[in-house]
Amino acid sequence: MIGFIGAGNIGGAVITGLVKNGFDSDQIIVKGGKSNTAKDLQDQLGFKMVSKIKQMADTDVIFIAVGQTALDSVMTELSSIAEGKLVVAFTGGATIAQLKKKLIGAKVAIAIPNTPVKVGAGFTGISYSDVFEEADKKKVCSILGYTGQVVEVPSEQLGILGTVAGCSPAFLDLFIEALSDAGVKHGLNRQLAYDAAIGMAIGASKLAKQSDLSVPELKDEVTSPGGSTIRGVAALEEYGFRNAVIKAVDAAEGK
Ligand SMILES: NC(=O)C1=CN([C@@H]2O[C@H](COP(=O)(O)OP(=O)(O)OC[C@H]3O[C@@H](n4cnc5c(N)ncnc54)[C@H](OP(=O)(O)O)[C@@H]3O)[C@@H](O)[C@H]2O)C=CC1
Ligand SMILES: O=C(O)[C@@H]1CCC=N1
Structure with a gap:
């Protein structure tokens, strides 16, 4: 059995990705918060729910999907049943030392994780404490693997990896929205503009993943000499697109 404490945006996305991609919902126990969010998800996905963390004693892996403000009280409640379990926190800014202590x-x-876990296309960075054995890592990866890629990194790189993969769906959504606005400005209807922008983002990402060419080489393939794309690239650079993206990551990192 596996447990989730919190089923909000990211907890709910991971649970959805698990169940929609074949993980047995009977093997999932969820403890939700004060609102109906977890209950509403249960109605769709059919996992078990408990009202107290100590009722999760039968689980061998627990995912904590609450924010920093709730983390301390959740860990206090969890501590009575934590022994021998694998506990994986999604909480941004939490440290392994903080978890180990409690x-x-x-x-x-x-x-x-990032929100594309919901459709099995996630990218999850993970750092383990030193007591994790290979078999433990395999167990966690075999669960999170239902939701997409899982990549281990040293804990000092988890923050930036979490920003590049975890915050950036919002950045890409902003780009898609802006591209769609531009399409509408030039006469496309809104739905067609979104279909084109989203279809492009999926296709270009798939190409970047599968092609032998590097990302800059793929860009060069689109920019015909004297053509329209290079004029657009030049305008993006003129308005500081690359710098804006780097500054967005700096800001997310608190720098
Ligand atoms: N959103 C994202 O893309 C990502 C978020 N994260 C991190 O995950 C954490 C949660 O973020 P996010 O999912 O966006 O936030 P949400 O507010 O959407 O979800 C947090 C959930 O925790 C629940 N909760 C609060 N206290 C308890 C409790 N005592 N027991 C059980 N559940 C509880 C809340 O329930 P209720 O509202 O019903 O009280 C809420 O549904 C943050 O630290 C964030 O940094 C990490 C990766 C990606
Ligand atoms: O905005 C946040 O704090 C979290 C961390 C990664 C994505 N969302």
Whole structure:
């Protein structure tokens, strides 16, 4: 059995990705918060729910999907049943030391999934505490693997990886929205503009993943000499697109 404490945006996305991609919902126990969010998801996906964390004693892996403000009280409640379990927190800014201190006897890890986990196309960075054995890592990856790629990184790189993969769906959504606005400005209807922008983002990403060419070489393939694309690229650079993206990452990192 696996448990989730919190089923909000990211907890709910991971649970949805698991169940929609074949993980048995009977093997999932969820403890939700104060609102109906977790209950509403249960109505769609059919997992078990409990009202107290101590009722999750039968689980061997627990995912904590609450924010920083709730983390401390959740860990206090979890500590009575944590021994021997694998506990993976999604909480941004949490540290392995912080988890280890409260969850005595548990093997702790921190993971930063991104919202595409919901459709099995996620990218999750994960850092394990030193007591994690290969078999433990395999167990966690075999679960999160239902939701997409899982990549282990040293804990000092988890923050930036979490920003580049975890915050950036919002940045890409902003780009898609802006591209669609531009299409509408030039006469496309809104739906067609979104279909074109989203279809392009999926296709260009798939090409970048599968092609032998590098990302700049793929860009060069689109920019015909004297053509329209290079004029657009030049305008993006003139308005600081690359710098805006780097500054967005700096800001997300608190720098
Ligand atoms: N959103 C994202 O893309 C990502 C978020 N994260 C991190 O995950 C954490 C949560 O973010 P996010 O999902 O966006 O936030 P949400 O507010 O959407 O979800 C948090 C959930 O925690 C629940 N909760 C609060 N207290 C408890 C409790 N004591 N027991 C059980 N559930 C509880 C809340 O329930 P209720 O509202 O019903 O009280 C809420 O549904 C943050 O630290 C964030 O940094 C990490 C990766 C990606
Ligand atoms: O905005 C946040 O804090 C979280 C971390 C990664 C994505 N969302």
